[in-house]
Amino acid sequence: xxxxFIKLTIVxxxxxxxxxxxxxxxxxxxxxxxxxxxxxxxKDPYPVDIINLGASHSMYGYYFKPTGLSHLDLxxxxxxxxxxxxxxxxYGKYLKPGGIVIVSISQITFANSETKxxxxxxxxxxxxxxxxxxxxxxxxYLYLPGTNSGSFNSALSDKLKNFKWNSHQPWxxxxxxxxxxxxxxxxxxxxxxxxxxxxxRNVKQLREIVDYCSEKGYRVILTMxxxxxxYQEYFNEEVMNRLVFQYLEALNLDVPFLNYMRDQRxxxxxxxxxxxDHLNREGRKMFSWIVYKDLxxxxxx
Amino acid sequence: MTLIxxxxxxxxxxxxxxxxxxxxxxxxILLLGASYVFYATLSIQFIPLLLASTAFTYFxxxxxxxxxxxxxxxxxxxxxxxxxxxxxxxxxxxxxxxDSLREIAKFMGLNYSxxxxxxxxxxxxxFYTFQAVSYLVDIYYxxxxxxxxxxxxxxxFAFFPQLVAGPIERAKKLLPQFKVExxxxxxxxxxxxxxxxxxxxxxxxxxxxxxPIVSSVFDSPNPTGSQIVLATILFSIQLFADFSACSDIxxxxxxxxxIKLTENFKQPHFAVSIADFWSRxxxxxxxxxxxxxxxxxxxxxxxxxxxxxxxxxxxxxxGIWHGAAWTFVLWGLIHGFYRVFxxxxxxxxxxxxxxxxxxxxxxxxxxxxxxxxxxxxxFSRVFFRSDSITQAFENAKLFLTISSWxxxxxxxxxxxxxxxxxxxxxxxxxxxxxxQYIERKNGSTWEWLSQRSIIAxxxxxxxxxxxxxxxxxxxxxxxxxxx
Numbered sequence: 001x002x003x004x005f006i007k008l009t010i011v012x013x014x015x016x017x018x019x020x021x022x023x024x025x026x027x028x029x030x031x032x033x034x035x036x037x038x039x040x041x042x043k044d045p046y047p048v049d050i051i052n053l054g055a056s057h058s059m060y061g062y063y064f065k066p067t068g069l070s071h072l073d074l075x076x077x078x079x080x081x082x083x084x085x086x087x088x089x090x091y092g093k094y095l096k097p098g099g100i101v102i103v104s105i106s107q108i109t110f111a112n113s114e115t116k117x118x119x120x121x122x123x124x125x126x127x128x129x130x131x132x133x134x135x136x137x138x139x140x141y142l143y144l145p146g147t148n149s150g151s152f153n154s155a156l157s158d159k160l161k162n163f164k165w166n167s168h169q170p171w172x173x174x175x176x177x178x179x180x181x182x183x184x185x186x187x188x189x190x191x192x193x194x195x196x197x198x199x200x201r202n203v204k205q206l207r208e209i210v211d212y213c214s215e216k217g218y219r220v221i222l223t224m225x226x227x228x229x230x231y232q233e234y235f236n237e238e239v240m241n242r243l244v245f246q247y248l249e250a251l252n253l254d255v256p257f258l259n260y261m262r263d264q265r266x267x268x269x270x271x272x273x274x275x276x277d278h279l280n281r282e283g284r285k286m287f288s289w290i291v292y293k294d295l296x297x298x299x300x301x
Numbered sequence: 302m303t304l305i306x307x308x309x310x311x312x313x314x315x316x317x318x319x320x321x322x323x324x325x326x327x328x329x330i331l332l333l334g335a336s337y338v339f340y341a342t343l344s345i346q347f348i349p350l351l352l353a354s355t356a357f358t359y360f361x362x363x364x365x366x367x368x369x370x371x372x373x374x375x376x377x378x379x380x381x382x383x384x385x386x387x388x389x390x391x392x393x394x395x396x397x398x399x400d401s402l403r404e405i406a407k408f409m410g411l412n413y414s415x416x417x418x419x420x421x422x423x424x425x426x427x428f429y430t431f432q433a434v435s436y437l438v439d440i441y442y443x444x445x446x447x448x449x450x451x452x453x454x455x456x457x458f459a460f461f462p463q464l465v466a467g468p469i470e471r472a473k474k475l476l477p478q479f480k481v482e483x484x485x486x487x488x489x490x491x492x493x494x495x496x497x498x499x500x501x502x503x504x505x506x507x508x509x510x511x512x513p514i515v516s517s518v519f520d521s522p523n524p525t526g527s528q529i530v531l532a533t534i535l536f537s538i539q540l541f542a543d544f545s546a547c548s549d550i551x552x553x554x555x556x557x558x559x560i561k562l563t564e565n566f567k568q569p570h571f572a573v574s575i576a577d578f579w580s581r582x583x584x585x586x587x588x589x590x591x592x593x594x595x596x597x598x599x600x601x602x603x604x605x606x607x608x609x610x611x612x613x614x615x616x617x618x619x620g621i622w623h624g625a626a627w628t629f630v631l632w633g634l635i636h637g638f639y640r641v642f643x644x645x646x647x648x649x650x651x652x653x654x655x656x657x658x659x660x661x662x663x664x665x666x667x668x669x670x671x672x673x674x675x676x677x678x679x680f681s682r683v684f685f686r687s688d689s690i691t692q693a694f695e696n697a698k699l700f701l702t703i704s705s706w707x708x709x710x711x712x713x714x715x716x717x718x719x720x721x722x723x724x725x726x727x728x729x730x731x732x733x734x735x736x737q738y739i740e741r742k743n744g745s746t747w748e749w750l751s752q753r754s755i756i757a758x759x760x761x762x763x764x765x766x767x768x769x770x771x772x773x774x775x776x777x778x779x780x781x782x783x784x
Contacts, residue, residue: 004487011759015766022771136307149505149774157721165716188520 023146029155032145037073038091038124047096048072049301053084053209054104055112060278061104061225063285067292069301070096078116081109081205086121086129088209092216100300101218102291103209104225105257107235110206110247111190113198119148170275175230179276183234190243203247210253219300222248222257226266226287231276235261258294260287302342304465304550305504305775310497312339317490317557325482329452332479332558336461340424343465347423350388355458357384358433362447362454365440378441382434389430392423397625425464427622431589432458436472438593445473453479462554466547468565468585475560483559495747496553498765499736504546505773506729511539514717519686519696526705527714529696533679536686541570542733544583568737570678573670575639578678586622590615609644613637623685628693632684639677725772 026032049069052062058075065071072094074087088101095101115121119141121130127138145151162169170178193199213220227235235243240261248257265286266272272283279287295301302308316335320328341348361381368374399415406413436457439445448454457475483489518524518532548565555562565584572578579587598611613634620633659666683700687693699705715723736746743749750758 001485001487004490007759011762011766014759014763015770018763018767019770140307147770149772152771153721157719160721163720165720167716168719184521187522 019146022152023144026145026148026151026155029151030158031154032151035076035120035124038087041072041091041094042124045091045094046070048094048099049096050100050102051088051091051095052102052104053079053088054102055079055106055108056278057106057225057227058102058104058223060274060280061223061284061287062102062291063281063288064292066285067289069292075104076117076120078108078112080112080115081202081209082113083115083121083125085205085209085212086125088212090125090129092213092218095218097217099218100295101209101213101220103206103220103222105222105244105248106224107186107240107243108189110199110202110244111186111193113193113196113202117150119145119151171270175228175270175276176233179228179231179234182231182277183239186235186243199247203251207251207253210255220255221295221298221300222253222255223291224257224259224261225279226260226263226272226283228270228273228276229267232262232267256298258291260290263290265290302339304547305501305509309339313554313557320558321485328483329450329456329479332456332460333452336456336459336464339461340459340464344424346421347426350423350426351429351459354385354388354429354433355455357381358436358458359448359451359454361437362440363449365437366447374441378437381437385430385433385437389426392420392426394621394625395420401627425466428464428467428469429458431469431586431622432472435469435589435593439472445471448472448476450480460555460560462551462558463562466544466551467583468548468551468563469589470563470585474563478560481559486559489556489559492747493553493555493557495762496549496556498553498762498769500546500549500553501769501773502546502729502765503542503549503733505769505775507726507733508539508543508546509774510722510726510729510772511535511542514722515539515686517717519688519692524696524699525710525714526699526702527707527710528717529683529699530705531711531714531717533683533686533696533700537570537675537679537682538730540682540685541566568741570675571671571737571741572674572678573667574674575636575643575677578674579636579640586619590619594618609641612640612644616640627690628684628687631690631693632681635681635684639681729768729772 048071050064051072052058052075054061054075056075056077059073059077061075062071062073072091074084074091076083084103092101118130118137122138122141127133140147141151157163166172167177168181172178193202210220260266266279266283272279272286274280292301302312312335316331319331323331337348337351340351358381361377361384365374365377365381368377396418399417402415403413436445440447448457453476456479457470457472460470460475463470515532515536518528519536521528524532545566552562552564563585567581567584569578569582572581595611595615598614599608602608602611614637616633616637617630618633619636620629620631623629623632654660654666659669680697680700683696684693687696704710718726739746739749750761
């Protein structure tokens, strides 16, 4: 048995030596550190004027620094409204009196109920807030992210951004391929949400966010970020009514809704987008100024 | 705690250590406790059902043996099997029958008032019920003595490595192995570890990487024909990788405990006929169906038509066993038809092969047969994979449309993968194919590998572990775990 033990030790050592650089690679990747702003804020918090919640549309949507507002971005990719609320409860206390909460509404707001990257919340939320919490996942995510194939794939994809089929490039066929694929994904997600009655839960959660803000004295605004023309073709009025607006109208919330989805200042201009539904640095700056001015007009600032 | 998890590996490592530390007379307690703990982590609410089924089968076995006449034994056996099948039927088929009756009543304009019932399928019920049935039948035929040690019998019923998805073992093979004192054996440990590692490799690098790709096509409301063709072929690869991985892990775990389980797969996608396919795919189910359905049905039958009828019924049972849906019933019937058609046309096919002189090139002939068998199996799996009968027929139509097989369309269909995922999948798929190639040439890849240099061997082991660690995708249960 001693022979077996020696062999296993050799194999384990070499595996470890090969694995360490991979682990390091993932640990330093963009996706693994996507919550770095929240982490920095958690470490060194300060009073903020405005907070934005939501998924990737919102995460890539706001940059208020040039406007002079102190801003905390609480949006993360594929973030469910459930986690919007959890983050708001955790970080809302840093809002200045009368501070603003932007609740971003997107195509997936009511259909999205599965938290895909739960690891993103391990460091920014209390353990008790994370469901389901699995100790093994928690420690492997923190210390051995290289074992998480999703994180590794994201890190690798980030390094090999252009290693895609031509038809999968974000602007292939003027963005229509990307938008079409996204549309199919959202539709599938919506069908599943309808079948599993998740929509009602998400609608209720939005109501709870608004009520919570009102109770705490935060001023809420609902927004929808601009998307490219090609995206609008798939997510037309009828589709958006089915996916989002029917539920939003039924809620009858007493808060303003700034819908920029079909804003013509963005719709035809690829220069403002990374892909058909995410703003780039330029787009983000311009959009944030527009929101800032509209908030002023509404008397929020 | 699923088989594919660090938790399971840790749990199993602890069990192995304790197993070899404690005295043999206490090992059954350890194995039984481990089996129930494992089952409880997956499906605690059905532990009482597992316990009840075990106790029922145990006592029924003894009662069968105590009967004096064959007739009395038969009565008790049939009563016992009926109760076991009642449990299986209630949990697995109630809603299937209920829904079907409702549809028939609707079609005929009748009133049908039995509502849909929320019934959760107990984990592994299909597997342990079949083991129980074989146990009772074997006692009836005198092939097996009723086990008196309740502990050993309970382990046979719930042995954790093979509980979730087989192999479906016979009592006469498994029970004696539990009773033999197993000593710590280098070969058992290393062989077991290699099988487990290879199971993890196939499951996490092939099956679970393909699962979302295949789903994206079968869940799509309007897939193209070429996408259905590609996704069906990929599903065949996924299903084999998934199920054989589960068997590998079960066999590997048992081997580490000194217990040899039955091999469940012999490269089924290299079968040269449908009959050959069923002697290579889910072997323990095939032999179970042969021994407990087909052979009894054929008893006293000599006419060809009667044998064919028995074949169709056997495959129908196979289909129903797999799942409570018409898609599985059709899948079973298709295989029954394949077998009957294959047998009926054997002579004429041989003549045709001779006429076109294909038999002059045995290698080419063999590969043509392999390709045809694989495609026939793939076609049946359109029904296996589709969610409803309507969808199955639509997909089958697409699969059979000639334009769906245009090379340009198939190449385009590969875009269901991201390019990176495709490259990663191809790399690991080639490794699996190489492994299988060596196995076909040498009988066992592990033996072949043991004759290579230590560096080559260790490189391969390290490659497997590192690949699983870094590229392995997990999170999905086993496809057959759902049956």
